[in-house]
Amino acid sequence: MAKTIIIGGGIVGLMNAYKLMKKNHQVTVIDKSxxxxxxxxxxxxxxxxxxxPPLSRPGIISQTLKLMLKGESPLIINGVSKKLLTWLWLFAKNATEQRVEKTLILFEKYGHITMECYEELANEFDFDFHHDGVVMIYTDLEDFEKDIKECENHPHKEAWDFEKTKKVAPCINDKVVGSIYLDRNARLNPKLLMENLVTFLKSKGVEFIYNTRILNFEYKNGKAVKAFSKDRDFEADNFIISTGSDTxxxxxxxxxxxxxxxxGYSITFKMDDSLKPKIALLFKDxxxxxxxxxxxxRLTSKLEIGSYKEGYDAKSFQSIIDTLKPFVVDFKxxxxxxxxxxxxxxxxxIPLFGRDKRYSNIIHAxxxxxxxxxxxxxxxxxxxDLIDKNLKNEQSDDVLLFSGFYQGC
Ligand SMILES: Cc1cc2nc3c(=O)[nH]c(=O)nc-3n(C[C@H](O)[C@H](O)[C@H](O)COP(=O)(O)OP(=O)(O)OC[C@H]3O[C@@H](n4cnc5c(N)ncnc54)[C@H](O)[C@@H]3O)c2cc1C
Incomplete structure (x- = not known):
């Protein structure tokens, strides 16, 4: 049986372990934590x-600058590096109607695969999964009036007035002008998903090695033969690198x-049930x-780029609360x-995944x-599928369509 080592046990690593386990592969997940x-x-x-739509879209730059001037921008740029400047340039270059249209088609195609997988997993264990849509809350009338035009005859977008919005979002106040309900999206509790997925994978024979940072590989004839940490070597037929923001x-x-x-930041808390949202809300503006x-x-917000510093300060959370406060009633x-x-x-x-150009048994995800x-x-x-069917990138339509290695900037 072919052996795959997955380096990085975030959601991407665990989902790869799940899919390979289902295809009867021998899988080990190694994580530095x-x-x-x-x-x-x-x-x-x-x-x-x-x-x-994707973050990079027409109008995003002027919209962000407007929010920056009002002191309400979720985007914060810390420091400058050559990579960050290149990234920002590519971000701006991708903010075209044509790219957005293409991306939405890809999201639609691969969204169905995702939804099926979560429906399947929800039969195996609990992770607070609800397929009940998302409500985009608007506080700017001009924006709302512009966007509700897209709801006309749209099978999955419904414009709601304040009263209808208040029924699912009892915490909002009358500064909210309305909302758009997207009926196909879902929500889950990520911590519960991660914890129960690890337990489930272990019960199916997936091995986990913790607190082990992989430092590099040893190569032979264009392939990685082993991955190594500071004190151990790990041999396998295939290696998936799913290390998230640590590249x-x-x-x-x-x-x-x-x-x-x-x-990004999140605050998780309990609140009065009578004010608790009934489905997921996104305060769009x-x-x-x-x-x-x-x-x-759970409240989540912010997009701070250019800093690799872990941890947080109280100011960041307070600014999320201050930004939300004008649009909700008082709650504890x-x-x-x-x-x-x-x-x-x-x-x-667009995600970056597929076989490494130089070492064919290293797969990035x-x-x-x-x-x-x-x-x-x-x-x-x-x-x-690449691993199971021993495909090259070029033999997988999905890699060619959805990987940033081919649909790049
Ligand atoms: C505030 C916020 C809100 C978000 N909301 C959503 C949302 O609503 N919906 C959504 O789809 N996404 C959301 N996301 C994005 C989502 O959380 C990330 O895209 C996702 O968690 C990334 O998963 P990953 O597996 O790629 O990386 P990670 O979860 O970061 O996992 C990478 C793992 O690799 C390990 N690792 C790294 N280097 C090594 C090494 N050398 N050796 C061994 N192990 C290593 C790390 O310890 C880590 O466990 C949100 C993110 C934030 C910050």
């Missing part, structure tokens, strides 16, 4: 492949992936997610817990940005 925290745990948990290992094998860490879960709610945030993490963000929201929970199952489906 004990897989209890990180980007895949503290995020909003939206499974939102449908009807939401140092990919760089070591000569592939400096065009992605940057984009820091404020870039704030407000997501109900069985036992709590009970037992709050605070978190920050990094999205592995490509300039055009990265760059899922703000959509890692959303597209991890679809990317894992494609990557596990």
């Amino acid at each position: 004990n897989i209890t925290d990180g980007a895949s745990f503290g995020n909003a948990g939206l499974v939102s492949p449908f009807e939401e 140092s290992l990919s760089k070591k094998c000569g592939n400096d992936l065009m992605l940057i860490p984009a820091k 404020q870039f704030i997610g407000f997501i109900p879960r069985n036992d709590s709610v 945030m009970n037992e709050p817990s605070y978190w920050s993490g990094f999205r592995p963000l490509t300039p055009n929201d 990265n760059g899922l940005g703000w959509l890692g929970i959303t597209f991890a199952p679809a990317v894992a489906d494609i990557v596990s």
